[in-house]
Amino acid sequence: MSLLSLPYGGHVIILSSRVPYGIQVPSSNVHVFPGTNHRQQLRLRSRSLKTTIRSSNNFEFDLKDCKGMKGYHDIELSVRDYEMDQYGVVNNAIYAKYCQHGRQQLMEKIGINIATITQSGNALALSDLVIKYIAPLRIGDKFTLRMRISDMSAARIYFEHLIFKIPNEEPILDARATAVWLDKDYRPVRIPTEYRSKYVQFLRHEDGS
Template identity: 35%
Template sequence: MPEQANNTNNNSDDAYDFELSLAVRDYECDLQGVVNNATYQNYLEHARHEYLQNRNLSFAHFHETGHDLVLTRAEIDYKAPLKSGDCFTVKLRLEKESRLRFRFIQDIYKDPDDQHILHGRLIGTCLNRNGRPGFPPEIEALLATP
């Protein structure tokens, strides 16, 4: 299944800013035949990268301009497993956590029945070349968008 990205911005409290459809590959499964728990973090990271690219931004762009986006905390609740060949959607919402931190709320749903597979709350910040936190204007603009 090819990757498919969608913007899903609306005013609901449960709204997501972005969705990415993916499929489980055989090599992502462990001996039990389910997706290895560490692989879910790859899915979440891939969705965050695609989210930025969908807005004509990238982690590489920020690094080249002296800003590195880094995670400082990851909370993940595993609700049900995915298996090889399962199709699923990663949904995310970006929020401002504090003056110097942002928060990604991310959920994975199995297609086509929307079974909730995972809920994640990932906290991050942006560090300049001197290791000091602070947001570049592009991130400030994303965080200011309702």
């Protein structure tokens, strides 16, 4: 089970005002709701962002700017032709794959390997994903996927994803995801101490860099 897979009862909520761009609903677990324009708010968050991240050990860290590595992990990607829909823009479902790729990259950077989790008999599964579409991407566009872990509870990890077009930093997407730690019977369990420690060490390193 990957970070993108949904356990039974999981749902994906897609918020979008871009109905003409061809939203495709792959299953009954995906729901489409009218979205709002968050372009200005997201641009302001990109320029000046101050958020407190809480770890399991009650350490607090201030992330003042999402353009650096202060808790954010940046990946530069480009749009490929097979990601287009019939309207000439990136298909809405592709953005979920971008976010999945970013989550896995971030977890690797923290020192948490998804394959190792699976081998131990546990799983880290996506329980919900909320996507706000702000502007479309087209063939040939380059963009930055900027993401972080925004919070962590006993059994869940909360992710924040931002996409900006290169080079003008135009906001494209704002998404939030929750991943839950599951045992071999796919029941939520506490995140092991060793993985919590890696997360706290990562935050300490980024806070001091």
